[in-house]
Amino acid sequence: MLLGKEARSGHISGWDAAIWRFLHERDQATQGSVVDRAANVFLEKGDVVAPLLGVLILAILLGRRHTRDALFLVATFSAVVIVTPLLKDEFAYTPNYAFPSGHAARSATLAAAVILIAWPTRYRWPTLAVGGLFTATMGTALVYEDWHLPSDVLGGWCLGIACAGVMRGILARPQSRAAALPPSLRPHDGPP
Numbered sequence: 001m002l003l004g005k006e007a008r009s010g011h012i013s014g015w016d017a018a019i020w021r022f023l024h025e026r027d028q029a030t031q032g033s034v035v036d037r038a039a040n041v042f043l044e045k046g047d048v049v050a051p052l053l054g055v056l057i058l059a060i061l062l063g064r065r066h067t068r069d070a071l072f073l074v075a076t077f078s079a080v081v082i083v084t085p086l087l088k089d090e091f092a093y094t095p096n097y098a099f100p101s102g103h104a105a106r107s108a109t110l111a112a113a114v115i116l117i118a119w120p121t122r123y124r125w126p127t128l129a130v131g132g133l134f135t136a137t138m139g140t141a142l143v144y145e146d147w148h149l150p151s152d153v154l155g156g157w158c159l160g161i162a163c164a165g166v167m168r169g170i171l172a173r174p175q176s177r178a179a180a181l182p183p184s185l186r187p188h189d190g191p192p
Contacts, residue, residue: 019150039141076167080109101148104156107138112164
């Protein structure tokens with residue numbers, strides 16, 4: 001909320017400007033460079049690849065009959081797609097930038113949801129590494145290509161992670177009250 005309030009005021013914070021300047025100091029020199037072309041391709045293809053990856057993961061989950069995880073993935077992504085434009089309307093502050101970044105929110109949502117799904121498995125660390133790298137690369141490209149300020153990206157990441165956390169909490173497997181207690185406090189059926 002603090003980032004949103006700052007965005008609405010139209011004030012660009014010192015750290016926002018410092019990161020933006022760092023990525024744009026050599027703007028003229030990098031025009032047409034490998035880095036510049038890679039950032040453009042990543043942003044253009046990321047809008048296609050991320051949803052396709054999400055659909056592929058959904059198909060794998062459904063194929064393995066992990067319907068609760070599939071529902072979680074769809075609900076989380078749907079929530080961020082619905083909430084992001086509402087927040088953009090609430091925190092609109094300049095014609096050039098929008099808070100929070102929808103691209104950053106969607107990339108963080110996909111990564112966070114898949115990480116939460118993979119966490120109980122042996123794939124948790126590779127998923128965390130790939131998801132974190134994908135999200136960080138998307139965010140950096142958004143600022144580098146001047147689509148967003150760093151605070152817009154950070155706000156998108158926070159929104160995406162929050163949506164994943166809230167949906168995971170809502171869709172978590174219900175536990176009996178006894179199972180939720182530590183073992184030492186659980187009732188038992190035998191003599192003490």
